[in-house]
Amino acid sequence: MNLSPQAGRGRNSHTFVVSPEHERLLQRFPAQTHLIMTLQDDLAPPLLAPDEPPPVIEANTDSTSPFLFTCDHYGRAIPRALGDLGVAAQDLTRHIAWDIGIAGVAERLAADMDVHLIAQRYSRLVIDCNRPFAAASSIPQISEATEIPGNGGLNANDVEARQRAIFAPYHARIAQVLDARKARRQPTILVSLHSFTPVYAGVARPWHIGTLYQHDNRLPPLLLESLRAEGDLVVGDNEPYAVSDTTDYTIPVHAERRGLINSGIEIRQDLIADESGQRQWAARLARIFRTIEERLHASRLLTA
Numbered sequence: 348m349n350l351s352p353q354a355g356r357g358r359n360s361h362t363f364v365v366s367p368e369h370e371r372l373l374q375r376f377p378a379q380t381h382l383i384m385t386l387q388d389d390l391a392p393p394l395l396a397p398d399e400p401p402p403v404i405e406a407n408t409d410s411t412s413p414f415l416f417t418c419d420h421y422g423r424a425i426p427r428a429l430g431d432l433g434v435a436a437q438d439l440t441r442h443i444a445w446d447i448g449i450a451g452v453a454e455r456l457a458a459d460m461d462v463h464l465i466a467q468r469y470s471r472l473v474i475d476c477n478r479p480f481a482a483a484s485s486i487p488q489i490s491e492a493t494e495i496p497g498n499g500g501l502n503a504n505d506v507e508a509r510q511r512a513i514f515a516p517y518h519a520r521i522a523q524v525l526d527a528r529k530a531r532r533q534p535t536i537l538v539s540l541h542s543f544t545p546v547y548a549g550v551a552r553p554w555h556i557g558t559l560y561q562h563d564n565r566l567p568p569l570l571l572e573s574l575r576a577e578g579d580l581v582v583g584d585n586e587p588y589a590v591s592d593t594t595d596y597t598i599p600v601h602a603e604r605r606g607l608i609n610s611g612i613e614i615r616q617d618l619i620a621d622e623s624g625q626r627q628w629a630a631r632l633a634r635i636f637r638t639i640e641e642r643l644h645a646s647r648l649l650t651a
């Protein structure tokens with residue numbers, strides 16, 4: 348069944364399925380039932396007030412490019428009803444709340460290449476849009492070393508209100524866009540854009556940029572080759588993170604299950620903290636992606 352932001356407010360429980368294509372894919376992968384989500388009765392008021400912005404932000408929706416960019420950790424807004432989650436203001440600007448700098452890169456890159464961008468405006472501390480619901484970090488009670496008091500002691504309704512208000516419409520929109528691209532035979536190269544903190548738990552990270560992947564063997568090798576050929580970059584191959592079904596959602600569910608060419612990209616946050624860095628990285632990635640698009644075309648890998 349389709350689940351629009353409004354559609355799930357009935358009294359019956361139902362499986363969280365965002366499109367007919369999504370439903371077929373979930374049925375084909377019964378072993379990964381932890382990724383199949385069930386929303387229970389929702390009798391509580393919606394989390395977002397009518398005057399609050401929707402979670403989904405998009406650009407270039409009429410793009411004919413084979414690329415599709417997603418940005419799960421684009422924003423750090425918090426629904427008014429949740430206050431500040433009990434977190435100090437300075438912690439709400441840190442990497443625990445969002446992917447610092449990636450919004451500026453994503454917007455410039457999408458504009459430069461005229462690529463459809465689908466991004467999510469609310470903080471990952473409210474609900475992480477790149478985590479299965481079963482992951483402890485879906486609604487983290489502690490992030491790195493910072494306690495998130497507003498995420499403690501939540502009941503099922505509290506949890507579901509966040510899933511329904513933020514996670515569901517974001518992923519429903521991605522699925523809807525992918526269905527529509529398939530229907531009109533527009534190929535899709537899904538690139539999930541992220542940024543990582545330069546120091547995590549006291550350990551400095553040497554990479555400037557990393558590719559993140561699990562099953563795709565088409566885009567990640569080309570991306571690694573192109574990034575290494577730049578000559579001035581320390582490139583992570585599945586560093587500082589790798590993609591997995593238990594720690595990720597966007598790539599496993601939307602890209603891998605549909606067999607799409609895909610990769611995640613992680614850029615180190617200190618390189619894109621200001622506008623000049625964001626502009627430089629957007630220009631560099633646009634140049635690299637254009638070359639990769641040509642190579643995928645040439646090897647006849649770009650099919651709808």
Ligand SMILES: [Zn+2]
Nearest residue numbers: 420446541542
């Ligand atoms: Zn991220």
